[in-house]
Amino acid sequence: MDPIKVLTANIDKPDSTSIDTYIDGGGYEALKKALSMTPVAVTEEVKSSELRGRGGAGFPTGMKWSFVPKNAPKPTYLLCNADESEPGTFKDRLLIERDPHLLLEGMIISAYAIGSCSMAYIYIRGEFHYGATVLEKAMSEARERGFLGTNILGSGFDLDITVHRGAGAYICGEETGLIESLEGKRGQPRVKPPFPAIVGVFGGPTVVNNVETLACVPLIIGRGADWFKSFGIPKNTGPKLYCVSGHVKKPGVYEFPMTINLKELLYEHCGGITDDRPLKAVIPGGASAPMLTPDEIDLPLTFDAVMKAGSMLGSAAIIVMNDSVCIVDAVWRLAKFFAHESCGQCTPCREGTHWMEAILDRIERGEGRQQDADLLLDMADNIGGKSLCALGDAAIGPVISSVKKFRDEFLHHVTHKSCLPGTKRYRRLGAVAAH
Amino acid sequence: MAELQPENPYAPDRFPDPAKKVEFSLEAKRRFDDLLPRYPTRMAVLLPTLHLAQEEWGWISPEVVVYVADLLELSPATVFGVVSFYNMYNQRPVGKYHLQVCTNLSCMLGGAYDIYDRLQEKLGIAPGETTADGRFTLVEVECLGSCDTAPVVQVNNDYHEGLTMETTERLVDGLK
Ligand SMILES: Cc1cc2nc3c(=O)[nH]c(=O)nc-3n(C[C@H](O)[C@H](O)[C@H](O)COP(=O)(O)O)c2cc1C
Ligand code: SF4
Ligand code: FES
Numbered sequence: 185m186d187p188i189k190v191l192t193a194n195i196d197k198p199d200s201t202s203i204d205t206y207i208d209g210g211g212y213e214a215l216k217k218a219l220s221m222t223p224v225a226v227t228e229e230v231k232s233s234e235l236r237g238r239g240g241a242g243f244p245t246g247m248k249w250s251f252v253p254k255n256a257p258k259p260t261y262l263l264c265n266a267d268e269s270e271p272g273t274f275k276d277r278l279l280i281e282r283d284p285h286l287l288l289e290g291m292i293i294s295a296y297a298i299g300s301c302s303m304a305y306i307y308i309r310g311e312f313h314y315g316a317t318v319l320e321k322a323m324s325e326a327r328e329r330g331f332l333g334t335n336i337l338g339s340g341f342d343l344d345i346t347v348h349r350g351a352g353a354y355i356c357g358e359e360t361g362l363i364e365s366l367e368g369k370r371g372q373p374r375v376k377p378p379f380p381a382i383v384g385v386f387g388g389p390t391v392v393n394n395v396e397t398l399a400c401v402p403l404i405i406g407r408g409a410d411w412f413k414s415f416g417i418p419k420n421t422g423p424k425l426y427c428v429s430g431h432v433k434k435p436g437v438y439e440f441p442m443t444i445n446l447k448e449l450l451y452e453h454c455g456g457i458t459d460d461r462p463l464k465a466v467i468p469g470g471a472s473a474p475m476l477t478p479d480e481i482d483l484p485l486t487f488d489a490v491m492k493a494g495s496m497l498g499s500a501a502i503i504v505m506n507d508s509v510c511i512v513d514a515v516w517r518l519a520k521f522f523a524h525e526s527c528g529q530c531t532p533c534r535e536g537t538h539w540m541e542a543i544l545d546r547i548e549r550g551e552g553r554q555q556d557a558d559l560l561l562d563m564a565d566n567i568g569g570k571s572l573c574a575l576g577d578a579a580i581g582p583v584i585s586s587v588k589k590f591r592d593e594f595l596h597h598v599t600h601k602s603c604l605p606g607t608k609r610y611r612r613l614g615a616v617a618a619h
Numbered sequence: 620m621a622e623l624q625p626e627n628p629y630a631p632d633r634f635p636d637p638a639k640k641v642e643f644s645l646e647a648k649r650r651f652d653d654l655l656p657r658y659p660t661r662m663a664v665l666l667p668t669l670h671l672a673q674e675e676w677g678w679i680s681p682e683v684v685v686y687v688a689d690l691l692e693l694s695p696a697t698v699f700g701v702v703s704f705y706n707m708y709n710q711r712p713v714g715k716y717h718l719q720v721c722t723n724l725s726c727m728l729g730g731a732y733d734i735y736d737r738l739q740e741k742l743g744i745a746p747g748e749t750t751a752d753g754r755f756t757l758v759e760v761e762c763l764g765s766c767d768t769a770p771v772v773q774v775n776n777d778y779h780e781g782l783t784m785e786t787t788e789r790l791v792d793g794l795k
Contacts, residue, residue, distance in 0.1 A: 233643075259659075271723045271762035310670070310707045311763055313776040346657045351666055352706030354761065368665035368691075370704040382620040386659050389702050429725040429766035436767045471724065471762075503724055503766070527704075572712055611722075 185444050187453065188415070190423040191399055192222035192439045195229040195282035201318055204323040206285035211429055212331055215407035218293040219339040226297035226405060233409035234421040235401075238275075239265050239357075239394030240498045241574075242487040245401075248392060249298050251381035258388035262294055262300040263366065265394050266308040266315070267350055267357035270470035271521060272501030275425040276395035278437050280308070280315040283399075284322035288345065290398035292331060292407055295343050297430070298391055302342045305385075307362050310351045314354055319347050326558070354525035358573050359392040361527065372527045373573035416442030430504040431458040443484045450504060461506040465589075469498025471518045472578030474585035495585070510603040511590045513610055515582050516544035522579035533576035547594060549613055550601030557587050557594045635681040642686070646677075647675050651690070659786070659792050661691045665701055671706055678709035706760070714749045714756040716794045719773040725766035734770055734787050735759060741791065 194200050194209055206212070218226050231246025252260055264287065268276040279287055287306075295301040308316050323345055326332040334342045348366055355361040356371040363385045365371035384390020400422055404412045413421045424442045426449065429435045433455030440449070446468065450456070457463050465475045468485070474495040483489045490497040505514060523537040540563055546552050553559075564580035571577065587594060596604050603609055643651060650671055652666050668691065671684050679687075679702050688695040702708045709717075718738060722731045735757075739745060742755050749756040765771045768780030772787065779790055 228747065268764045272766055273762075274764045274766055277764050283690060309764065310705075311773060314778075346659075349670055350668065350705075351670070351708055352760075353704065365666065366663060367660065368662035368701070370701055386663070429768065429769060430728050435725075435769075467724075501766075505728065509728065514724060514727075517722070517727055521723060524761060610727045610730075612736050 185440060185448065188423055188439050188441060190403060190415070190439065191279070191286070191396065191425060192283075192437070194286065195278065195615060200282050201284055201322060203285055203322065203329060208284070211285055211405070212289055212329075214402035215289050215292055215331060216337060218237040218405045219337055219341065221405075223297045223299050226293065229409050230297065230401065230404055233400075233404045234419055235397065235404060235412070235501075236420070236487060237394055238396035238400070238424070238499070239392075239616055240270065240472075242497065245393065245397055248345045248381065248393075248433045249294070251379070253296050253382065253481045253520060254299060256300065256389050258386070259303070260298055260389045261385050261391070262291060262298055262304040263359075263362065263385065263390060263392045264291055264299050264304065264306040264398055265357060265359065265392050266306050266312070267354075267362060268312070268395070268499075269309055269354040269357050270499045270501055271473065271518070272427060272429055272467065272470045272503045274427050274429075275500070277312060277315060277438050278425070279399050280312065281318050281393055283420070284318050285326065286399045286402060287319075287395055288322055288326055290401040292326075292336065292343055293401050294391070294393065294398055296341055302344070304343060304345045305366060306345060307356070307366060308347060308349055309356075311316050311347045313349075314345050316349055323347070353527075354521075355527045355573075355575060358575065361573070362392060363390060363406070370527070371564050373575075375572060404443055417484075418573040419485065420488055424485070424500060426485065428454050428504065429502070431461075431463075431506040431509075432456070432504050433458060435531070440485075442486050446476075446481045446483055446502070449485070449502070454504075457504065457506050459506065459508075461508060463504070464507045464509055465505045465511065465514075465586075467495075467501070467503040467505075467582070469496045470501035471503075471521060472473045472496070472574075473498045473501075474581045475589065477589050487508060495581075507606065508608055510548070510607040510609050511549045511586050511593050512544060512597055513603070515586045516541065516548055517611075518582045519544050522575065526575060526579070527573075530572045530576070532567045533571040533579065536563050536576075537579050540579070544583075547597045548603075548609065550597060552594075552598040554595075554598055556598065557591055560584075560587050621694075633681060635685045639680075639682050639795070640686075641676065641682045643671070643675060647671055662693060665691055665693065665698065669698075673708060678712045703760065711750070715754050716756070717773075717775050718755055718757045718791075719760040719763075720757070721761070721763045721765075721769070721771045721773070723762035723766075725762070726770040729769035731770035732782075734772070734782060734784065737784060737787065738791065741788070755791070 235245045236242040356365040360374035361371040380390040420442045426438045463478045487497045519541040523541040526533045526537045528534045567576045568580045684698045688698045720735045772779045
């Protein structure tokens with residue numbers, strides 16, 4: 185299968201962030217078309233495109249929009265989730281830094297479709313300082329041309345957008361954590377229901393969508409749902425950005441129709457595995473996604489196929505590990521991440537993530553016990569489904585899958601007090617790191 | 620969740636010194652005034668105001684907590700609760716160059732821990748510490764969203780990508 189340039193059509197153009205480049209490539213035509221349609225018709229078009237959210241959960245976008253009550257007493261808000269903190273994910277940054285107008289056009293059309301929305305926010309992770317400046321510049325260009333502000337293109341529709349910088353907390357990517365954070369609070373997720381579509385930020389109905397999701401909207405409106413559906417297969421439609429990192433020769437963002445085969449992607453497009461060593465494990469959808477072994481990667485990268493393989497497509501962040509990797513070391517690093525990022529609100533996740541990190545650390549140090557592998561599974565069982573938000577479930581994905589698929593390697597550490605021969609530890613075992 | 624300071628939270632320097640009054644510069648005040656109409660509540664302006672304060676003073680001191688609380692009609696405890704939740708707000712002064720080394724999985728596979736260890740040796744400081752001359756603070760951070768160019772070190776606002784031992788040394792040597 186050949187790579188495509190649909191979402192990434194503009195990124196390699198000279199001066200790709202300028203509004204003139206964007207308009208020369210047909211930009212803002214979809215907005216004009218959308219404003220000539222009714223908001224309901226725009227939503228229907230997105231629904232029939234079968235677009236599913238690119239932020240991680242794969243929820244149908246048009247359906248999410250249609251949950252927003254019409255004529256709610258409070259204003260409706262559209263929030264763009266540009267928190268991009270799932271380890272392995274770097275696609276939204278590419279779109280923001282290289283084609284900001286695609287995102288803005290997507291947001292303007294989406295806000296119009298949702299209705300009664302006159303202020304939208306882009307919640308961008310604080311570290312993306314440069315991306316925030318690119319967006320600010322693009323917004324002022326869009327305001328000058330009448331694409332943003334009051335009475336957009338004479339349609340009577342008003343919208344402004346504010347770029348809101350986060351401050352370094354993965355949990356603010358979770359939609360209700362994001363909402364709390366935008367309100368100026370600690371980013372601790374809310375209990376659902378009520379769902380954001382009914383009561384979200386500032387008490388109003390709220391739609392949270394990922395950057396890449398919103399960037400698909402001008403394509404759908406401009407060229408039609410049927411054209412969009414010509415990429416991929418039913419229920420898994422559209423062009424898709426895949427972030428490949430770790431042990432491949434050519435890491436990067438790759439755009440393909442949703443049906444690209446994982447094995448083909450790694451071996452034919454990413455140049456194969458670093459040092460031509462055998463593959464050991466692949467994480468297909470960011471740190472939260474259970475690992476796949478080499479015999480499990482002959483599968484199309486659709487939401488449904490990856491789910492069927494026991495993992496998830498998530499944010500399409502593919503992290504590749506060759507056979508030099510000590511799996512306990514790798515999983516420890518992911519466990520450390522989740523322990524650090526747990527918001528502390530519920531006990532199973534707050535305590536359990538730290539315990540899992542500590543147990544993995546002791547196994548790696550050769551101080552593990554025979555029963556530790558089962559202890560990890562037992563702890564995972566006490567976190568999964570027993571926590572308030574999906575971070576708890578995410579934290580156990582890499583732990584369960586690695587213990588189940590690489591149990592011998594865990595036991596080797598306990599018995600021989602060392603990593604499996606031929607594998608290496610990628611960190612120095614100094615003092616136990618503080619958070 | 621960013622950790623509270625491990626030291627005694629009741630140490631005298633954790634409390635605002637009433638003799639040390641802080642106030643935004645005129646430029647920062649103007650930017651603060653521009654923020655207010657963009658949000659329906661005053662509280663929502665807290666994160667951007669703290670970013671502004673950190674640009675002004677480099678860190679969020681107890682005096683800054685009180686100042687920001689006054690500006691936004693919040694309690695200092697509320698403001699401190701937010702400051703301590705987010706990693707990017709410095710609860711201690713940091714060096715002129717804040718070296719933030721990503722060690723998450725993709726960077727780790729690219730040798731990030733070797734770079735992190737080398738920086739500790741070179742600068743003679745432990746994680747989280749600042750050099751005696753006040754030039755460098757070294758910390759380990761989570762994924763920076765740039766894993767295809769691993770390993771990555773963020774210096775203040777800027778990303779330095781695809782580093783090797785040599786380019787890291789050169790980077791640090793070039794920071795005066
Ligand atoms: C712990 C956690 C972190 C998340 N981080 C992000 C993120 O960084 N970016 C993102 O778009 N979605 C993230 N999500 C998913 C959001 O909660 C939400 O589903 C998504 O933004 C919805 O947008 P979509 O329907 O367009 O995918 C995260 C979810 C969880 C549980
Ligand atoms: S599951 Fe973890 S991150 Fe989510 S609310 Fe509970 S403690 Fe916070
Ligand atoms: S793992 Fe270092 S930038 Fe993602």
